[in-house]
Amino acid sequence: MATDDRHDATRSTAPAGRLPDDHVIVICGATGDLARRKLLPGLFHLANAGLLPTRYRIVGTAPAADALGDEEFREHARQAVAEFGRAAPEGPSWRSFVETLSFGAADPGDPAPLLAAVQEAERAVGGSTRRLFHLAVPPVAFGSVVTMLGATGLSDGARVIVEKPFGTDLASARALNDTLHAVFDESRVFRIDHFLGKESVDNILALRFANGLFEPVWNRDHISHVQIDVPESIDIQGRARFFEGTGTFRDMIVTHLFQLLGFVAMEPPPRLDARSLREEKTKVFRSLRTLDPANVVRGQYEGYRDEPGVAPGSDTETFAALRVEIDNWRWAGVPFHLRSGKALAEGRHMVTLTFRQPPLRMFPATAPDGTTPRPGTLAIDFDDPGRITVRFLAKEPGPDMRLGRAEMVFDYAGSFAQEHTLEAYEHLILEAMLGDQSLFTSAEGIDRLWEVSEPLLKDPPPVEPYPKGSWGPDSIHRLVRPHHWYLPDGR
Structure with a gap:
């Protein structure tokens, strides 16, 4: 039986279509x-x-x-x-x-x-x-x-x-890793997060690090705030036994949205190999400020407690929104707004980066209709197959200097042959066979995410009810002031 001698397979230099060993x-x-x-x-x-x-x-x-x-x-x-x-x-x-x-x-x-x-x-x-x-x-x-x-x-x-789940808190995550490491060393462990297997998540790396247009402005000097939004229109679909012991924060935020935050916020790695990518993502997690329960809204859709298997007085959240801070030189002072939940108005997978206003406002602060033109955004829709939209202000035709919203769209489906695409699980299974851990989470990263989550898990705010088909409790708007959520209008 072959030993595992390829702990750090290189993504950038591996030949296209390289087959795994037998x-x-x-x-x-x-x-x-x-x-x-x-x-x-x-x-x-x-x-x-x-x-x-x-x-x-x-x-x-x-x-x-x-x-x-x-x-x-x-x-x-x-x-x-x-x-x-x-x-x-x-x-x-x-x-x-x-x-x-x-x-x-x-x-x-x-x-x-x-x-x-x-x-x-x-x-x-x-x-x-x-x-x-x-x-x-x-x-x-x-x-x-x-x-x-x-x-x-x-x-x-x-x-x-x-x-997943990779534990439910810091103690259980450490116990889980101890169990794993008693049998498998870390180089042979592949903690799978299907979000990270999506083509459009890999495209975040390509967008940032292959284009001189974006990386120079991917920082606190040019970006005012970032939103990572994964609302789901489905309810718990009869999975009360699982959901009552987990909730949205453990199921979605720690496992999925924090991992996406790591890709969005990481420093440029010296190489696009597994060791470098995982280390840069872990550095982001080390820089995360410990969560303040005052910056978290927990919600529960109306009727959840009537679901079969749910306790009558359940305090399990079906919705979580939070404000996250990263204490490093690139992102200091830039809030990251994260939101996910069940039974919401739409099912979406979005990362939205909002650019700062120019230092000198040369155009009217309000449009003729009384609305305030919103700043430019870069919106990454990482739902399969994915798209990237740049929204900006442009002059409307006519004699007056009137600004209107404009956008440029890269649509993955219309740009590349789709027969070559792999679904997330397919992509990640292939990477595991090749021994490439780039898109898998590390023990240190998981440990740190549970560590920053401890204050919230120990003292969670009470759940607030919200109607099915809405965008969550009304109090979520206080989390993002003076900004706003980019869904439902997407602008």
Whole structure:
């Protein structure tokens, strides 16, 4: 079995389409919802795109109570791809893919079927083979699965993909990392955040560091405030058991929005490799000011307490908005406004940077209709496939100097061939096989995010009700004064 000697794969110099080494991929929790919706369809798409290794096998595993035979697992995969995949499970490509699938049950006290299935898969691949484990299991099962992998030797030299949540507070996050590091060293741990696998999030790096137009003005001298906004129109969709123990802050802010903040706010790395990118993002987290509960609004949509499984007096937030400060030379004094929640008016994924007004106002402060022209913005829509919009003021046609809003739009869908795109999970699984940790979160980064969150978790403000289909509680506007939220009007 090959050792993991590529801890810092370089993104900028790797040849396009570089294939991973031969692999045995083990999906822990292969009968669950994540495997059905994302992992099995994603692996088939990678195979269709010619991005899986030359030789590979995929082993599904689950507790013995949920075990499947090989043929049952293949049928399970066919149904998953038929329902959620981008290509039908048929033809030569499907026949080749399905032949790589096998199943081995594993209970903590009886891992023998899984061990046998992995060994058989490695014999079928032949030669030097890497192992990749994807832990698509509930948090309660995490420790026992990791311990089992270590006790059986299956973890030797292997890499592991870890699903969120990465703890629920500082103590649990540290305990989780201790469990992981007892079996896997940090260079082989891939904490997956599907937001970071989006093409348009990678495009933030390209926008900043490949263009002399933007990087010189990407700082406190030119940007007045930044908004990261991920409203969701769906409610909890029957997931009360999960949501009651998590809430929006733990589920979305710590896991997703803080990670996006890291990409937006980082210093230019010396190289676009995993070590440099993760270090610059971690520096941002080290510079985050500890959260002040007075700068946080927690909301709960009306009717949440009537959801099956929700406690009648639940104080779990379905909405969180907060003001975040970064104490470094680039961003000192620039507020970052973060917002996410359930049952809101729209589902969006937006980063908006607002530029400062010119130092000398040469044009009227108000337009003829009495409105105040808003400053220029750079809006990054990182919903798939993504777009970038620059909004600015321009002269309206006519004899008078009247200003009107104008915009320039880069639309990802209309600019590049979409057949080459990968969905977030597909992208990240491929990066894990290549050993590139650039788009995965580090133990130190996670630790620091829970550390700055401690005051809020210990003394959260009470939840405020908001109507379904709104933009959250009215009190969110006090967080951003003298600025405003750029959704719902997007301007």
